[in-house]
Amino acid sequence: MGKPPMEDDDLVDRIYEAGAVPDLWPSVLERLGDLAKVAGTVLFAIRGEAAHWTASPGLHEMSRGYFEGGYPGHDDRTARLLAYDHPGFVTDLDVFSREEWEADPIRREFFVPRGFGWGVATGIKVPTGDLLIFHGERRLEDGPVERQVVERLDLLRPHLARAALMSARIAFERAQGAVAALEMVGIPAAVLGPRGAAIATNSMLEALTPSVVQSRPTRLALANLRADEMLSTALEAAEAGLHTGPVRSIPIPAGNDSPAMVAHILPIRASAREVFTGAAAVLLMTPVTLRELPDATVIQGLFDLTPAEARIARALGGGMTIGQIASSTGASAATVRNQVQAVFGKTGMHRQADLVGLLQGLVPTASAPIPPSRLPPRK
Incomplete structure (x- = not known):
């Protein structure tokens, strides 16, 4: 591998620093965006149904809308990036013809109305089964990302992969550590993403599946329909930052094999957010087993x-x-x-x-x- 240009040496140092101190990723992604001549860069890590993401300041709101709008699950852009299986950065025109990309539904529905439409990205599959993706988004009027920019990003890719892997492990393990700690004091618990996907669960909660808790393709749910409706509404309110309104302590009637329970939704706020933005709330289950x-x-x-x-x-x-x-x-x-x-x-x-x-x-x-x-x- 060739050595990055001298002006990139400091960025390589910052990349490894962010690997150990993940809160630094937004500023690193901003510098990466400057190098790629894009408006901003997002990094997201995927494990099963769970995803953590972080972005440079200029791309944060757009990234938030993308992930919370459920676009990743049906975005042909990411699917083609992964299918292309190239050990480097690729542009839209590497995986689409120009006509295909300009007609792409998500490009037309989501990116173009926001002034974007050209990107450069790389997917990194790691031995743990996690998937890391760096994606830079360019303004529509600036046109496709040039080949020389891709070549320069490729020199940084090994450093980005190693550092992002470390941060992703910290994020996932932090979530798992939180629910494991609650298990030690006898509380079934899960860390949930904004749309209700389970980022981490402890074995006590898993033992309630499927009689009380159910794992659906897009989110964690409650088997009782009325309680599940209340859970969905509570998650929406928690993510919107509402402090009043929907019930956040949700009663669940007893079943044949389980006592009555109360599900509590604890929103994750500000500095309590995880390293990679993605955790919206903690779900706690309290059995009601008292006969008095x-x-x-x-x-x-x-x-x-x-x-x-x-x-x-x-x-x-x-x-x-x-x-x-x-x-x-x-x-x-x-x-x-x-x-x-x-x-x-x-x-x-x-x-x-x-x-x-x-x-x-x-x-x-x-x-x-x-x-x-x-x-x-x-x-």
Whole structure:
């Protein structure tokens, strides 16, 4: 392999530095974009259904839209890059005819409206089974990437491959380490991507598959349809940065082989994001196995209730009527009714008998209908 031009020596140093300190990748990708004369560069690592990505600042928002819009799963550009199986960088015109590329649906639908349309990329398959892809995107008016640019990038490719492999392992292992740590304290857990794909799961969660949790082609799901609807809505809200609205503590009725459970969604924010942007939330599963009613503070924590709502929930679970609760608390019956409705809304229950069953870990009454979701419609 030839030695990179002298002006690239510092970039090679920065590449290896980012391998050990992955937070430096955006600035490295920006410098790589300058060298390639593109608007920005994205690096993504794929393992099964899970993907981590990071991008230079100028390409961050476009990359976010691409990954969260579900484009990777049906992008012929990436498929052709991998099928071409070239140990170096390639341009669009290496894997498409010009007519094919200009007619490509994703190019016309996603890239061109954003002012892009020409790229250069390389795919790196590593022995662990992970796939690493570096992709630079050029402005439409700047035309295809030139051959001399590709040749210069090829000199950097071995350094990029080694450094990115190290970072990808850190990212995947960090996710796995988080759920493994939760397993040590007895909590089934998973790290989820923005669209609900499981990036990492621990064995306790896997033991709940498929009776409680199900692995679908695009995301992790809950077997109970009502609970799964709430999970999907909660993930959308978490990724959008909403702090109020959809329930994030989701009740799951007991089944033949599993107790009633509560699924908690914990959004990952700011510096808690992983090395490669990709983790949106942590899913925790809390079994409800008590045969006596939990303390009000436990109920409050399980369902995001206010202290007053938690006391109402426990009283309902103990069989008290609205009139009895009003008398014991000194509140009006109207106030108690409002609090009862809030409790039902946050727990996903509709009748007092269902709430009792949930809190005691019993199978809810079969005849009890679950009302249509009052959550905002899914986008």
